[in-house]
Amino acid sequence: MTFVVLENCIRCKFTDCVEVCPVDCFHEGPNFLVIDPDECIDCSLCEPECPAEAIVPEDEVPEGQEHMLELNAELSQQWPVITRRKDPLPDAEEWNGKPDKLKHLER
Numbered sequence: 001m002t003f004v005v006l007e008n009c010i011r012c013k014f015t016d017c018v019e020v021c022p023v024d025c026f027h028e029g030p031n032f033l034v035i036d037p038d039e040c041i042d043c044s045l046c047e048p049e050c051p052a053e054a055i056v057p058e059d060e061v062p063e064g065q066e067h068m069l070e071l072n073a074e075l076s077q078q079w080p081v082i083t084r085r086k087d088p089l090p091d092a093e094e095w096n097g098k099p100d101k102l103k104h105l106e107r
């Protein structure tokens, strides 16, 4: 089983999640983070760290966001690993909770 980053991370990217991951499985894109499903050890440490509540176990992915599983797998093969927290995107608070953020994903 793996944990999955959901759409609400897009345009927020708080990065609190990366500090706690014992196996460094977060990968960073321009405005979104993903989890490498082959590296995640299902420890659940990252889930409560995200201020955007954007991380869930794969068996709790909400209806309508099933595509995020594949997207995490795909982008984690393309983006570099991130292990240190950094400042969130400048308007992260404003974007937290906005619907339909997938169209804002930058690759």
Ligand code: SF4
Pocket: 002, 003, 020, 021, 022, 023, 024, 025, 026, 035, 039, 040, 041, 042, 043, 044, 045, 046, 047
């Ligand atoms: Fe990393 Fe654990 Fe979160 Fe998986 S569940 S991404 S291993 S912190």
Ligand code: F3S
Pocket: 005, 008, 009, 010, 012, 013, 014, 015, 016, 017, 018, 032, 033, 049, 050, 051, 052, 053, 054, 055
């Ligand atoms: Fe994204 Fe939440 Fe991590 S917004 S960068 S999954 S702390």
